[in-house]
Amino acid sequence: MEKLRYASTERYVEGVIVEINDGAVGIDLKGRIGYLKVPKRMLITDHELKLGQEVGFLMSYPEVLGDEINEKYMQNLNRKKDE
DSSP: OOOOOSOOOOEEEEEEEEEEOSSEEEEEETTTTEEEEEEGGGOOOSSOOOTTOEEEEEEOOOOOOOSOOOHHHHHHHHHHHHO
């Protein structure tokens, strides 16, 4: 597996909580960047989660590590689709 080739491009990003369920929180990212869904355990908060709350975090651009396909991961995805 290759390592990242580019320096960190971390940027501060804000969003608004638009979905809360048992295990995850959906966040609409400001600036029409998109939507992010993360496990609740990844959120740092001292408050009860509510729709409409704002969040902030550092995010970097994902970098494709190589041309190769992770066959084991793809097999698991295909198995889940067939269920």
